[in-house]
Structure formats: structure tokens, C-alpha cells
Amino acid sequence: MKKSLFTAALLLAACQQEEGGNASASDSNGAAPRTGAESGPTKTNLLQALGASQEHKTLAKAVETAGLTRTLSGAQPYTLFAPTEAAFGKLPAGAANGLLAPEAKGQLVAVLTGHIVPGMVTAADLGRAIERGKGKAQLATVGGSDLRFSKDGDAIVVTDAAGGQARVTGTERLASNGVVHSVDGVLTGK
């Protein structure tokens, strides 16, 4: 067991080196990565990337509560616009806890899937799309709603179907099965 943990830690360290510049991914909370994918730019999958990030603890818990762990650790690629701890802190009092309550799973899935886009859209891809769209781009989420993207100076602003907004913050985290972009707001779609 110890040996496998050690191997896993080595793998994680190797991944972080490959990722380069993604310093925030190194703030591991001790969660050992499970099986790494065999291919791709990194061996960490989306679930592991979330688990290793201090600023996505609530989101990681939400993903687990919603039953989405296998989705984010599977082979299919997704782009995750990941609300940070600060983003959950901006919700009305009690809303974050309410979302994580066992009886709110349906709503939690709806909120989370509104942050997930099929495929791997890197920050560069998003930037190019906004440029091509004369300042706007639109991405369909797996939850059924669309997210609209625009630029405010250098920052990318994401707007949900109901007009709720958040900013893409920090550096993207590339994973074997997608990419994580941190956002400073929870897009509740209403």
C-alpha cells in the first residue's frame, strides 16, 4: 500500500512537471491519485485534478455527492468551469450547504452539469473562438443550457442562460480527459 502511494505521489509529481506553470495543481491535499490514464498530456484526470486543488474542495465534494466521480475520471473528455471556494462563498447564506444536502442531489446535478462542456476547450481555444466571434463565443453544456463567453480586458467572462456571470481565474489545469478552468462564481442558471 505504502509503495503504491509512493508511486502515485511520484506520478503526480511527474504530471505537475509536465504541466509546467500550473503551480496551483501542486497544492496536493494528500489525496493519492488513482489510476492515471495512459495517454494525453498529463496522467491526472479531471477528478484527480480537482482533488489535488485546495481551491476546489467544495466542488470536489459536490461532484462526489452528485455521483459524477466516474464521469470525471472516465475516458470521455470534458471541460469543467470549476467554481472556487470563493465562488461558493458568494452564494446566498446556506445555499452551498443546501446544495450539498442529500435531498438536493437532483438540483446539484443540474447546477454542476451547467458547468461542464463536452470536449477539451483550452484557454487558447476559447480565446480564439471569442476572437473569431467578434468578442463572443457560445458553448453548449452537458446540462442542456449554453454558456456565453466574452472578454473584459484580458479576463474571460462567462455568462449563463439566466445572465449570471463569473470570471475565469487562474491558470487552466490540463488533465488526461479534459481541462479545468477556475471560475469565481457559481452559475446557477437562474
Added chain:
Amino acid sequence: MRNLVLLVGTAALAIAMPAGAEKGGQGGGHGQGGGKPGKVERGSGHGGGGKPAKMERGGGHGGGQAARAARPHKAERQAFRAERPERRAFRENRRAIRDERRHDQVVHRSGDDRRDFRRVGRDDRRMPDFHSGARRFGGYDRFCPPGLAKKGNGCLPPGQAKKLFARGQRIERDRFEGYRVPAAYQSFYRDTPDHYYSYDDSGYIYRSDRGSDLISAIIPLLGGGFGIGQQLPAGYDAYNLPTQYRDDYYDTDESLYRYGDNAIYEVDPQSGTIEGIVALLAGDLNVGQALPDGYDAYNLPMDYRDEYQDGDDYNYRYADGNIYQVDAKTQMIQAIVEMLA
């Protein structure tokens, strides 16, 4: 006589399929218990190419139980036969699924029509309509006490089965007296000058227009639609995954996989409970259609980026396990060039 055969066939199908699934045995009520059960046989005409079935727990328990399940108890058969609305609901459910599949096939639309079509499609997806008649819970009712199982409402005790409303119907306010939207949802579904929200522990929150009382949205909660920890709704007895996901997720003794509401669910074969979501699908792209809104950005996985780059002639987009080639000028989706799974 033919009718009688059909009736018995339908009854056997309804009762035997979940049982067959549970044991990894063959659905359809063939009564084959002894052989090697497998997921490939379960699929209804989805072509071969599957892997041999996993039998982690061995086939020891297959024979007797599967055979028993395939030949339902006389009383059960009679009960099923007696409940005509139930049978009708079963048939309607199958028809709905067939219609849904047809809907997924290529439809040529253009301009505004296409946009409207897509918008409606996405709205429907967000608010799945499980309101067609009585809700039946996929035959898993047999785990209920016998009296409740007959009701076909997911083991709800008498008096707790609630009337379900559909979008566009006028809400009956008196039915919701004494109920409040659960605390966990109140911050998301707070009344506004235009709308108010109602909940009656039926598993749905209803949003109604303040002026007309007409229901404008139905939000499924735990107990309505799909949710982790709840029973799989009716109509999902058969393995139904899109082709590109079949190699990754196939039925075993430990888990069943079902596609519905743009997600693939892992289901516990014993209880019929949804245990997790293993894949989320967008369900937007089809060959022969124009690229819908929402695919502005290049989104291919890293491994495929060298081979398929956006250019003057073609663009490439990923969705639901496939890479699609799109004509750069007309934005028509021309082909699936890769299936990733």
C-alpha cells in the same frame, strides 16, 4: 388467441426483464437460465461486436431463479392482465422511447426553423417530462410489499401517490396547501413578482405564472426524473447505450448501464437504484445537420489535435464520444471521423 399470446408475452417481458437483468441473464422472458448470461444478448438488435459478458459471481445462481422469473407466478400474471391502464402505460412508454430515437435521427432543417427546433430540444432536455400517466418504476416494484407493488408507483404508501402536473396545465393551488419548497432548494427557487414555486413532495417543484397559474417549468428533484439514489424510472429495462459507449459500459452482475436524459447511469441490478452518472452527453450533433449553437470553440482531445485541425475547408468538433467533421463554409456536419470510446 393471438391477443392472448401477446398479452402473456407482454406480461412475461415486464416481469422477467428486470429479473433477467439482475441475474445477468437474458431478457425477454425466454426462460433461459442455465447458459452463460451476457450483456450482448440483452441489447435489442443493436448489432454485435460486444465483449463476452463478465460473470464475476459465477453462473451458479442463474438457472433456477432466472427460470422462475421467466415464468411469472400465476397470480402476478393475472394481476398484470387485470391492470389494463398499466399495460397501456407500458406500451406508451416504449412508444415514447421509439419516438425519441426517431427524433435523434437526421432531420433537415434550416435557418430560424433549425434554431427554434434546437431551442425547444434543449428546453425539453432540461425539463424531462415523466408525466405521461402513472409513473411506473421499471418493474422494480417487485421489491415492494405485494400490495404496494401492484400500484406501480414506486412503492408509495396509500395516499402518498401524488397527482403530477404537466407544463402548461393550470396548477391546483389547494393541492399544495401545507407544503413548502424544501429548505435546500429555497434559495434557488424563491418566489418572484412573476412566478411562484410549489412543491408537494411528489418529487417535482412547479414554477407557475402568478397571473394565470399556468405551470411554466417543472424541476425534477429526488424522486422525480433521474437522481442518484432513486429508482430508475419506467421504460429502461433494456440496455440502450449509444454505440460509442458500449465497449466501456456494459451490463454485468454488479452494474447495469442505462442511457436517459443525456446521461449514462450506473444502476444497481438488485434494487434498480441509480448509483452514479458515468458519462454526460450533449446530444446536439448529428451528421447531415448544421453545427448548432454552442460549438464555437475547437474542443478536440489532445491526442487528436495533430490529425484534425480547423482549416479553410473543414472544422472539427467533439461531442458525445465522436469527432465530427464540419464544412467550414456551410457549417454542415459532414461525417463522424473518429469514435473515441
